[in-house]
Amino acid sequence: xxxxxxxxxxxxxxxxxxxxxxxxxxxxxxxxxxxxxxxxxxxxxxxxxxxxxxxxxxxxxxxxxxxxxxxxxxxxxxxxxxxxxxxxxxxxxxxxxxxxxxxxxxxxxxxxxxxxxxxxxxxxxxxxx
Numbered sequence: 001x002x003x004x005x006x007x008x009x010x011x012x013x014x015x016x017x018x019x020x021x022x023x024x025x026x027x028x029x030x031x032x033x034x035x036x037x038x039x040x041x042x043x044x045x046x047x048x049x050x051x052x053x054x055x056x057x058x059x060x061x062x063x064x065x066x067x068x069x070x071x072x073x074x075x076x077x078x079x080x081x082x083x084x085x086x087x088x089x090x091x092x093x094x095x096x097x098x099x100x101x102x103x104x105x106x107x108x109x110x111x112x113x114x115x116x117x118x119x120x121x122x123x124x125x126x127x128x129x
Contacts, residue, residue, distance in 0.1 A: 009114035016105045017062030024056025065118025076106030
């Protein structure tokens with residue numbers, strides 16, 4: 001990929017990573033409220049815990065640049081689930097516009113990856129020398 005594309009993917013990776021990490025931390029810090037929110041939409045508590053882990057760890061992985069494609073896939077699936085299970089009835093504006101944007105960025109990262117300033121690239125290059 002050309003340099004501009006790699007820089008753009010890095011920007012998208014960091015933005016999604018920071019947002020998802022922040023949401024994971026927020027949900028973990030108020031786990032009882034998170035479980036109650038999931039219960040309100042008819043989802044089990046274990047799914048709330050799983051969402052916290054995917055958002056927190058997946059976001060962190062995107063920021064540091066490891067397991068980018070699997071993290072982006074899981075985060076994208078999480079956003080798709082949020083849209084379908086919670087945000088769709090609210091409509092686009094003020095409803096599912098934000099998770100849809102994160103879903104789109106996650107999809108881009110899942111398809112392309114992102115090597116710029118990624119820890120996985122440092123590890124790969126040091127292993128091949």
